[in-house]
Amino acid sequence: MKVGFIGLGNVGGKLSGSLIRNKVDVTVFDLNPDLVAASVAKGARSGSSAAALMRDCDVVITCLPSPAISAAVVAEMLPEVRTGKIWLEMSTTDEAEIRRLGAEVIARGGAAVDCPVSGGCHRADTGNISIFAGCDRATFERVLPLLTIMGRRILHTGEIGSASILKVISNYLATANLISCTEALTVAAGAGMDLGTAFEAIRISSGNSFVHETESQVILNGSRDISFTMDLVAKDIGLFQAVADRAGVPLELNPLLIGIFQDGIARYGAREQSDNIIKRLEEATGLDIRAPGFPAEMVDDEPEEPGAEVIVRRAAAN
Template identity: 30%
Template sequence: MSTIAFLGLGNMGGPMAANLVRAGHDVRGFDPVPAAQERARDNGVTICPSGTEAASGADVVVTMFPNGAILLDSYQGGLIEAAPSALFIDSSTIDVAQARRAGELVRAAGGRFVDAPVSGGITGATQGTLTFMVGGDDEDLEAARPTLEAMGRTIVHCGVVGAGQAVKLCNNMVLGVTMIAVSEAFVLAESLGVSDDVFFDVASHATASCWALNSNCPVPGQVETSPANRGFAPPGFLGALMSKDLGLALSAIDQTGTDARMGRLAAELYRDYAAGEGAGRDFGGIIESIRERSGGQQ
């Protein structure tokens, strides 16, 4: 089994690191948040005083950071030098250009790199059922596969370095747009006198069927595991994260000149949602903002 450094032990990284421990790997971790350190320690992760110490001599270095700036700062701040020949796996969600730059830095030092953002949320991270969207060389993907298989169920090779991030941003743009569409449809149905139960029963078995409706339904009482049943309180895919991901998608839209008006509008709506209490609530809570703008109909 491998010696793995895992940096970023929060709501996603903590369970992912725990699954690596359960798979028999020697996992050394770091996170600046004491509570995250304690949870990871309880799950068998050896906590180190810094990321560079965790990475020193590691075979694999996995990062799960809030943004690309932190990733590049860590790479340029001694992390790569701590394990110059290691395989670096970044599972953060960052800009495509940042992922490519990270790969360049690692390869220049003699190491290997894949970008491997995830889909599946906290539940998938805990249960080890994540989907990994991987960008990198064939050989590097195969080297990363045993590590990824300990944390996820589906591994998709998307192309060269940066392609994993590209697919993740496109996927989450679809998710953001569809959640808004589902929420607007519920509010419209309510305004027309149709009950949530009736609309869900029809839409979930008809052409409106989608993940946002069937797994993360924004109205309570329809899907047992939906955050709507607990007032959109965490855990879940927080509005701040959706806003961040759509912001990255918007940047890619602008860079490529893509005519993506729905994606652009979704980024604007989630930016407004995350500017308030929505930042710390599930992204499905945007239905409440739609209700308020519609006159508050229930």
């Protein structure tokens, strides 16, 4: 397959890097020429436009910062969609919008997959991230070889749009975990606990989580560099709220999270690292939530391995 990749930011640059590293024929496009040049230096080709990538490639992957940008890129590519072409959307986006755009691609004879990732930029960098894929089964089988290069655990979630719903659910849970970790660490400091000891107590207990094992470390280091910004958190929990509203589910916690991050953006800026949301508590208490011995950024120390499909548990047939 010839693969086009549009969007070379924090996540897209790493996902495309896994394809390039594993000798896939990749053509890249991004509005930032420096990001394109970096990918070309690794072995990619440089594309001239989104439309050209759809014309010349079998699969075009998009990994973009907002649903509006994705919609604009798809509109540019649509005239070049033909039978056999595949659009694979790896952005975190709105499930209603992905269904709308996917239907336009399918109406022209192509196939569409919503394919968000989860697990952090450090795992995207090594090809060990998890990937959700929403599409018909036949399309999933066609793209699975590419997905197992970019990720380790691949889950077919059902029809298009289903992966995006599950991704914003996952990101909502990660945000709730982040806020609870910032509060727990601040209370530990306020109670006079050694923060290194507090980190380990949480890590080996029922209070542990993926977020604690990763983001609490860069919080305690003081860098707060998780390669994810406050505006992206606000977008994701806003998308989760939209799913809940459409489903008629009244939420109590998520509106609080939305308010916390709106305040964080007002105080520190939309592009502030998301983990610096703890500064609200540091400023309120006068405490410094840092401890020695923790890394400035997360690095995946698991070796890169070929991915595989995650099989959903089902009840045995009678």
